[in-house]
Amino acid sequence: MKLSTIAKLCCPFDKQDLQLKILAQDLDQNVIEGLLSCTTCRRQYPIIYGVPIMAPDEYRQLPLEQPVVSRWRLEYNIDPIKLLPDAV
Ligand SMILES: [Zn+2]
DSSP: OBHHHHTTOBOTTTOOBEEEEEEEEOTTOBEEEEEEEETTTOOEEEEETTEEOOOOGGGOOHHHHHHHHHHHHHHHOOOOOOSSOTTO
16 A cells, blocks of 8 residues: 555544554555554554555454564564554
């Protein structure tokens, strides 16, 4: 997904701005892997294969997201990542 498109995204939970951490980009500056973080509710939305995973909590499939995040922990030394805040 293009950086300029990602910049327009907001948190689906509270509509606040998201911070982007880019983990992998292709030659056209598309973000292939990354992590969007909401500074307000502290939810984290991974970008996997260029697609931001931004479904509401009840539609998140954390068992599918977690293996990717676990790999990032090894590759990019991001530690620890919680995809959803504790109080969900
Ligand atoms: Zn939020």
